[in-house]
Amino acid sequence: MTGAEPQPTGPRILLYSDDRTVREQVRLAVGPRLRAHAPAIDWQEVATAAAVVKAADTERWDLVVLDGEADKAGGMGLARQLKNEIYECPPVLVLTGRAEDAWLASWSLADAVVPRPLDAVSVQGTVAGLLAGARA
Template sequence: MQPTATVLVYSDDSNTREQVRLAAGRRPAPDVPQVEFLECATPEAVLRELDRGGIDVCVLDGEAVPMGGMGMCRQIKDEVFDCPPVLLLMGRPQDAWLATWSRADAAVTLPVDPVECASALADLLRRKRLLGV
């Protein structure tokens, strides 16, 4: 039996968190582990969970309030030792430069496209498994 991967999903919008869960399903691709989702609605909750450890990938909503996922991504990349890979949800494709600024490992646009989101999440899970990041 393959171990499970823990995916932290940050958004102040419960509908966005649900879209990510439904898009990825229990296993975003056949060659990656099943995923368990840990939902966070506040920046403080994200930092608390990352401090606890055990997070394999973070999915951060760039449109979240009061702190967007881009700022949160940059902060955790600076402050969290061995920061997990980050998938950023962007409001518009033109924000790709901000995703680069935030140091996100991958980015997809909102609303969540199930195929694009599952594919990006699976790629980050593969990279984590292969590189041990």
């Protein structure tokens, strides 16, 4: 034995918003890892719909987080597109503008929805739950 055990890899999360402050809020809410001593989360942030589609089509993700309030291409439409076009699409979390938008997010085929204002406990719990389900 070499003693060099392969390090477990953390979850890979694709995070889309055209607003960098929203991306920062999500990352801060979730934290660098899901729990103490867990592997670090591998975040990839993108700011355009084209980047989301390309990344989802060419790489493996454990979770996709989409801003439903993004300009030009909102996360709800992107969620529906990914769910319809990506084979074995990973779980998708949509951030909505308000709690009352949950009915519209159901059309998007999102696996979960978190409304604004973003509550750190809710965001972290939802992300952890989706990732636990994806890895099961």
